[in-house]
Amino acid sequence: MRYNSSNDIRRFFSHVLVIGIFVCYFIGLIYMQFSSADYDSKAEDNYISYLRETPPRGEIFDRNGNYLVQNQVCYDLIITPYKVQQPFDTVQFAKITGVELFRLKRALKRLPAKSRDKTIIARRLSAEANLRLQESGIEGFTTKASTMRSYPRPVAAHLLGYIAEIDEKGLRYRASENFYEERDYIGKSGLEAEYEHQLRGEKGLIRYNRKEKIDEVMSPSVPGKDLICTIDGRLQEFAEELLKGKVGSVVAIEPSTGEILVMASSPTYDPNESSGPQWGNYYMQLLNHEVRRPLLNRTTKSSQPPGSTFKLVNALIGLQEGVLKPHYRYECNHGYHYGKIKMGCHPHASPLNLDYAIATSCNAYFCNVFRSILENKRYKSSKEGYEAWREYVESFGFGVELGVDFPNEISGYVPPRKFYDKRYHARWNALTILSLAIGQGELLCSTLQLANLAATIANRGYFYTPHTVRMIGKDSIGEEFRSRHYTKVEKQHFESVVKGMWRAVNVDGTCRAANLAGFDVCGKTGTSQNPKGDDHSTFVSFAPRNNPKIAIAAYIEHGRSGAEAAVPIASLIEELYLTDTIRRPALVDYVKNLKLNYWNAYDSKKKRVKKDV
Amino acid sequence: MFNQRVHNRQSVKLFSGLDYGFVAIYLALVAIGLVAVISATWRGDDVAIFSLSNEYMKHIIYIGMSLTIAFVILLCDSGLWHKYAYVFYVASLLLALSTMLPGIGLERNGARAWIGVGGFTLQPIEFAMVGLALGVARLMSDYSFSVEKPKSLMKVALIILPIFVVVKLQNDFGTGLIACSLLLMLFREGLNMWLCILIVCVVVLFFLSMLMPPTPLLVALVILFSVISAILMRQRWKVAIKYLGVLFFVTTLLYGVYALFAEEGDNTYYKFLLCTTIASLPAIIWWTYRANIRELYLITGLFVVSMSVLFTSNVLYDNLHGYQKLRIDTWLGLSQDRDASYNVNQSKIAIGSGGLTGKGYLQGTQIRYKMVPERHTDFIFCTICEEFGLLGAGVLFLLYALFILKLMRMGDNQQESFGRVYCYSAASILTYHVVINIGFTMGFMPVMGITLPLISYGGSSLLATTIMVFIAVSLDASTRRALPVYRKW
Structure with a gap:
């Protein structure tokens, strides 16, 4: 019973202590609610997962609506x-x-x-x-x-490309796109890589309640768009069948649209392997095949001398420059001779005019044409003449990238003036670089550029940028594939060249094997001389002569003369495209049984012998 | 006065003098507890609401039992508690000791603190606390008892000691510390202020010594005590510095000699300093006697005690069990053990994500999805916080504060020291429970297996708290009846 002041203080203090603790705790609670770590999101993380739903990748169809690439479960x-029970029978x-x-x-x-x-x-x-x-x-x-990619018609492996799991580097590189996660597939080459954004679609976001096991779609996934290719699957298959066992490529273009009908490169591989379990090993085999390089897309990635097919370009330039008229005749004395310079030619009637020169592929004639272009009086020197000539050539798509719609296109090579200035110490003239007259020398191009040349001549002076995709989902392709690119040669000059090409196939030229009754096939062979092994066999062609439906270029490496390998292959493809049948099974057999010598080219121990003609 | 009460008993009605406000708060807390337990043990629609397999149905039974016992206690004569206080104390101790018996005792979470009877389990230490409160109240209400006499304090220590023994046997450290909460009661009863400060300092130092390496702590202590002594002794602070200087000089000398002959051990310098300080005590006493500075006794005493705590805290800590050490380390942020901190982390997330008004009843995700394992027992506070938010917690705090303050006020109004000491003991024990439980639920304290009284699921805690509180109510009621004019507050 003490009620002194000390007692009151102690009582007061006890009460204050209790109240103080609760007030402190309440302040602590407020602090936890409003200004501390993000407990709300942590609470959500405890039971909510955000899952990203990967949409099915777009499929790829050929121009007739058949599957080229299909998704398979x-x-x-x-x-x-x-959960695995031990012992575990791994073998079983x-x-x-x-x-x-x-x-x-x-x-x-x-x-x-x-x-x-x-x-x-x-x-x-x-x-x-x-x-x-x-x-x-x-x-x-x-x-x-x-899903995985399957290829019902195992063709066009180079063009279609393949997909693979994205690697760490790719993840880092594409982090800003906010799309890829580990184990996602990404297009690695060909159309799969070029149209990756369209094919992959958009990922959806799903809010998944782990505890209640309920999905809630935040944003639905958008399936990838289908690609409709310009490739004709049947034609492509046939082309690849014909090319089997050879090294080379075929490109066919529809001249009126620039759509690529066939894009075959040989040797190739089965694209189904790319979605098989053995792809890794198989890929390394393909990669390390040092001789034939099956992964190389020879239609766009291989730079080759165009050979005699390039004479067409020279003729057109000559006609435009006015230094050549179709009735001009030049003599060919087993070739072209000027002082010590000699450019050989095969035996034929002489002198000859333009269309016969094209038909029979006379070297001497085009040497004269080339000289007259470069040594035109309009230009101060033949060097300036060369620059003018080069501009013409580039307008045909040589030496520049055409801008096709799939990756890794090469530009080829048309040497600039500087190149020769350096090489010949500025002392050179038309005769020094006479090889260019017949498409040899430093000139390099891809098969696609040759096919584009055929299409340009078929169109009489313009071409569309070649492309392999016609539609992306329901959208058509960009304007850049639908506009004409005019060459610097006017339309009226083409007719005489076309006449020569027609003569070459139909009358007395180098490629009469390409003759198709009822279709005025026009063509020009080429035999690019090759210091290593047999010559390359080239052929550019289009058909019919009026209203051309198909323009084609075939390039068979070490195929000897143009008529021997390239002509029958290109002709058979044209025949199948134009008539839907093959009426010359013997020719198919001939192509399939054609024996080409590669040992010459690929045997590194053999001394490299430069052959004449 | 005793006669007066007997006389009144016959003449008054049954519940006259009952503090209805207090009982209402009690019922409100129990109701909140029931609501929280239902939420925490809700199993959705697949179990019938009134199925006995639901844990909350068991809780309702416990509430019924509690209310019955409360009623019985109110029926009893309040003189009973004073009379049989020691009997209750011994009985509760024996009950607590029975957990050691094989066959009856059960072990959970490393503590052997439960006895199983049929399908029900009991945690007797909760009842031992009631017994302790009664025993202490009985002891301190003796006429010979004076809180200022060391002999009396020794008696208090003696009556608390058995609880520590039982707790040590049961390995239930957290509950054992409840006995320490009686410090609040002792403080109220007039325990020497300096002794209280000393004990508080010791506790603070105990945790500090775990957080900090001993040497910087020692330096901090020396500086602190130098400053205090300088302030207290005013102009004589130079003497204190001289003393400390001599102390350190001697210690360094001795240590140097020691280091020449023996290899270095743990805290050796510090042990030497302790020895020299203790050795210097007679000199201090003599000097203090001569200079007549009473404060210096105290400062030296505090210094010695704090250094002893530094020394013994590691010994004490080493005597703890693995999980207890882990809990303390987790709280102090010394351990990154994810399993040990899991409960607290999830509980903090539940509390922090509640917001102002909570996620709604039965809508709390942390509780619904069983992220907090002990959500219905020890961590029930986070259930309330998540589902009713800051407002719910505020209401709970208010109710608890009122409850405890009313309990204290009951003690203040008691005419006899038995009732006063008992009410304050009960209030202290309750405060300790609430503070520790909410503290560790919010991550402010190391986890101890202590329930939130009247709220947590579990019969023992509810029954024991009810008994403890209603003894106070019955004592209060008799006091009110006895007094013609009741002091309102």
């Missing part, structure tokens, strides 16, 4: 290690799923046995393997549906 094999499991034994063992070895994490140990399991796995009832393994 496959399964990812997922392991949950702690490998047999059931088709996963290679060493891969399986490696995966099992790498993963901790008691782990609860789900890990993908194999991808692209077939539907059958999935079924077998489900039936076997082996615990610890689940599958997840996914």
